[in-house]
Amino acid sequence: MLPLILVLLLKSSSALGQLTPSPTYSPPTASAGLVASTSTPNTQWSNVLGNSLYFYDAQRSGKLDQGTYGNRVEWRNDSALNDGSDWNLDLSGGWYDAGDYIKATFPLSFTLTALAWGALTHGEGYDQAQQTAYLDGTLRWGYDWLIRAHPSDDVLFVQVGSGDVDNSYWGGDENIPTPRPGYPINSSHPGTDAWSSTAAAFALGSMLYSPSISYNVTSTSSPPTSPSLSNSTYSSLLLSHAKTLYATANNTSPRSTYYSSLGESVAAYASSNWQDDLTLSALSLAVATNDSTYYADAYNYYVTYALSGLKEVWNWDSVIPAIYVLFAETAITRPQLAKGAGLDTNLTGWRTETENYFDSIIDGTFKRSYLTKGGLLYVDGDSDEASLNPAMAIAMLMFKYAPIASSQQKTEEYNDFAQSQLSYMLGNNPMNAVYLVGSHPNSPQNPHSAPASGGTNIKAIRTSPATEAHVIYGAMVGGPLSDDKFWDWRDDWAQTEVALDYNAMIPTLAAMQLLNETSDPHYVSIQAGTYSIPSGQPCDAALPCEGSGGLSKGAKAGIAIGVILGVLLIVAAIWWWKREKIASWWRKGYRR
Numbered sequence: 001m002l003p004l005i006l007v008l009l010l011k012s013s014s015a016l017g018q019l020t021p022s023p024t025y026s027p028p029t030a031s032a033g034l035v036a037s038t039s040t041p042n043t044q045w046s047n048v049l050g051n052s053l054y055f056y057d058a059q060r061s062g063k064l065d066q067g068t069y070g071n072r073v074e075w076r077n078d079s080a081l082n083d084g085s086d087w088n089l090d091l092s093g094g095w096y097d098a099g100d101y102i103k104a105t106f107p108l109s110f111t112l113t114a115l116a117w118g119a120l121t122h123g124e125g126y127d128q129a130q131q132t133a134y135l136d137g138t139l140r141w142g143y144d145w146l147i148r149a150h151p152s153d154d155v156l157f158v159q160v161g162s163g164d165v166d167n168s169y170w171g172g173d174e175n176i177p178t179p180r181p182g183y184p185i186n187s188s189h190p191g192t193d194a195w196s197s198t199a200a201a202f203a204l205g206s207m208l209y210s211p212s213i214s215y216n217v218t219s220t221s222s223p224p225t226s227p228s229l230s231n232s233t234y235s236s237l238l239l240s241h242a243k244t245l246y247a248t249a250n251n252t253s254p255r256s257t258y259y260s261s262l263g264e265s266v267a268a269y270a271s272s273n274w275q276d277d278l279t280l281s282a283l284s285l286a287v288a289t290n291d292s293t294y295y296a297d298a299y300n301y302y303v304t305y306a307l308s309g310l311k312e313v314w315n316w317d318s319v320i321p322a323i324y325v326l327f328a329e330t331a332i333t334r335p336q337l338a339k340g341a342g343l344d345t346n347l348t349g350w351r352t353e354t355e356n357y358f359d360s361i362i363d364g365t366f367k368r369s370y371l372t373k374g375g376l377l378y379v380d381g382d383s384d385e386a387s388l389n390p391a392m393a394i395a396m397l398m399f400k401y402a403p404i405a406s407s408q409q410k411t412e413e414y415n416d417f418a419q420s421q422l423s424y425m426l427g428n429n430p431m432n433a434v435y436l437v438g439s440h441p442n443s444p445q446n447p448h449s450a451p452a453s454g455g456t457n458i459k460a461i462r463t464s465p466a467t468e469a470h471v472i473y474g475a476m477v478g479g480p481l482s483d484d485k486f487w488d489w490r491d492d493w494a495q496t497e498v499a500l501d502y503n504a505m506i507p508t509l510a511a512m513q514l515l516n517e518t519s520d521p522h523y524v525s526i527q528a529g530t531y532s533i534p535s536g537q538p539c540d541a542a543l544p545c546e547g548s549g550g551l552s553k554g555a556k557a558g559i560a561i562g563v564i565l566g567v568l569l570i571v572a573a574i575w576w577w578k579r580e581k582i583a584s585w586w587r588k589g590y591r592r
């Protein structure tokens with residue numbers, strides 16, 4: 001009864017405006033992860049949710065004592081207050097993208113899309129965990145910056161800060177190097193992908209804040225609701241940005257990726273295409289507005305760009321799997337959209353599309369993918385840096401879709417597979433490693449985060465200081481290698497870096513568990529001290545190894561050049577040695 005009363009209280013307080021946390025939440029120390037939860041909602045899952053949102057506070061840029069609850073990360077300082085001054089704009093605020101200090105719009109939009117879309121269907125989990133005010137603070141921190149980064153219809157800043165300047169700095173947030181240029185796209189330098197993905201993030205966010213929009217995806221009579229964020233002013237503001245961004249993306253030619261328009265300065269998140277982003281944004285706007293024109297666009301692009309049957313992971317670069325699931329959800333929640341566009345609702349077809357995709361992952365026919373010995377979904381190429389990303393993204397999609405699958409058997413298969421991936425991340429793996437920082441004594445101690453590390457020596461990132469200065473609670477690190485081994489080394493960014501997009505699924509996954517699961521996350525059953533750094537050397541993009549097991553790109557190129565030179569030398573020697581004979585063959589050939 002008590003949780004219900006609290007939920008009702010939260011819902012009514014939302015009418016007064018922005019939410020104020022009550023009670024306030026601070027991450028408990030890692031040893032709390034050893035204690036089984038005895039309450040409902042589950043304390044451990046509430047902590048996973050609370051900590052994964054706290055991570056976004058730790059990534060904040062700009063003036064920190066803003067918003068509903070100010071700055072709760074005591075070791076962070078105001079920073080980069082002059083961002084945007086090169087364009088006479090205020091582009092301060094927002095979040096640092098990862099372990100460094102650039103601000104990047106494309107992965108930010110992906111992150112907000114995942115957060116908002118997850119909360120639409122499972123937001124009640126935030127209410128139960130009393131995290132809705134922190135969700136509000138997190139979303140507003142992201143969206144308020146995106147609004148500043150979108151000062152006129154076609155202008156969208158896609159990055160602030162220079163990769164070149166930033167990559168040569170390792171240190172705290174008080175001496176972040178300048179200049180920190182802003183990089184805009186506009187009608188003469190288009191970025192269909194960035195405009196579109198930002199439009200999708202805004203559209204889904206506007207639904208979350210709308211007091212009147214409902215989004216009932218399940219077949220149960222009491223589906224989980226979205227969180228109590230109701231604010232029509234904010235909802236309309238987000239929707240207006242979504243509409244102008246989509247109109248700009250849809251109407252500006254030539255359509256192009258923002259990387260093609262701006263070049264190497266924005267190479268950190270160079271997306272490979274814009275077709276998927278344009279499609280997802282049209283569909284998101286359709287769902288947010290009930291306007292079939294957008295649905296017609298989405299379906300048209302899905303067909304024109306041949307997006308059916310593609311086997312891609314879901315990440316900032318590819319949103320194709322999200323398109324499948326959102327089409328399936330739309331067939332249930334907004335059947336009138338297809339009809340209004342003169343199309344078939346085709347729930348069966350969208351289920352087939354989605355399930356073909358999921359089934360290929362489960363049965364191992366998904367290209368380049370397999371399960372590691374320890375059970376992690378590993379997609380060669382996509383999982384080589386930050387291996388946990390593809391796995392968590394699939395887990396969120398499968399959990400989201402499972403209740404509307406075509407059969408009870410499929411529902412169970414998807415729930416089981418998703419559960420196995422989440423469980424792996426939270427300690428059910430051969431290393432006994434818990435990949436969320438600060439959640440358990442076996443959590444990573446050395447995440448690759450310049451501000452958290454306290455280090456200032458870029459030549460000694462691993463060793464200086466010996467102990468990470470601050471605990472960046474709730475950050476999911478990149479994750480283990482394909483042999484399930486994990487080196488908790490600060491300089492191994494492929495395994496230990498933290499990032500906005502890495503964390504994007506975790507709050508939703510925790511909210512889902514809160515609504516469903518009475519058992520604790522796996523880590524509660526793990527004894528402290530049972531993780532240790534493996535012997536030997538990792539072989540990954542951060543620390544390429546020179547041994548036979550795997551060569552760095554440089555080493556491989558060196559060997560290839562050596563072999564080619566050797567062959568050429570032998571050919572030349574033979575030619576010199578047999579030059580008379582060759583000359584006579586040549587002459588004979590001519591005569592024939």
Ligand SMILES: *[C@@H]1O[C@H](CO)[C@@H](O)[C@H](O)[C@H]1NC(C)=O
Binds near residue numbers: 017234
């Ligand atoms: C809603 O959001 C707006 C914009 O952020 C804010 O100014 C206002 O205080 C919020 N509350 C209400 C009740 O509108």
Ligand SMILES: *[C@@H]1O[C@H](CO)[C@@H](O)[C@H](O)[C@H]1NC(C)=O
Binds near residue numbers: 075076171172173452
């Ligand atoms: C914030 O400022 C304090 C005081 O100058 C400093 O000790 C601390 O390292 C700074 N934090 C970061 C993340 O750089």
Ligand SMILES: *[C@@H]1O[C@H](CO)[C@@H](O)[C@H](O)[C@H]1NC(C)=O
Binds near residue numbers: 183184185186187189
């Ligand atoms: C349009 O964007 C390009 C590339 O970022 C920039 O150089 C140019 O100044 C922008 N044009 C305007 C009118 O802002």
Ligand SMILES: *[C@@H]1O[C@H](CO)[C@@H](O)[C@H](O)[C@H]1NC(C)=O
Binds near residue numbers: 212214
């Ligand atoms: C769109 O339609 C759905 C279901 O018919 C409804 O719940 C929702 O509130 C509508 N949205 C808008 C923006 O009118």
Ligand SMILES: *[C@@H]1O[C@H](CO)[C@@H](O)[C@H](O)[C@H]1NC(C)=O
Binds near residue numbers: 218219221
């Ligand atoms: C949600 O949808 C299902 C099936 O379409 C329906 O049975 C149920 O009553 C709906 N629940 C609410 C609260 O609208």
Ligand SMILES: *[C@@H]1O[C@H](CO)[C@@H](O)[C@H](O)[C@H]1NC(C)=O
Binds near residue numbers: 250251293294297
């Ligand atoms: C998007 O652009 C296409 C033409 O490329 C047009 O047919 C369609 O109506 C546009 N969509 C909207 C919502 O304006």
Ligand SMILES: *[C@@H]1O[C@H](CO)[C@@H](O)[C@H](O)[C@H]1NC(C)=O
Binds near residue numbers: 348352353
């Ligand atoms: C429904 O979807 C299936 C599978 O994607 C497709 O083959 C079929 O043509 C669609 N039917 C209609 C009427 O759109």
Ligand SMILES: *[C@@H]1O[C@H](CO)[C@@H](O)[C@H](O)[C@H]1NC(C)=O
Binds near residue numbers: 399411415513
């Ligand atoms: C929760 O469990 C029910 C059945 O017990 C299932 O239908 C649903 O998909 C599950 N959801 C998650 C997120 O685990």
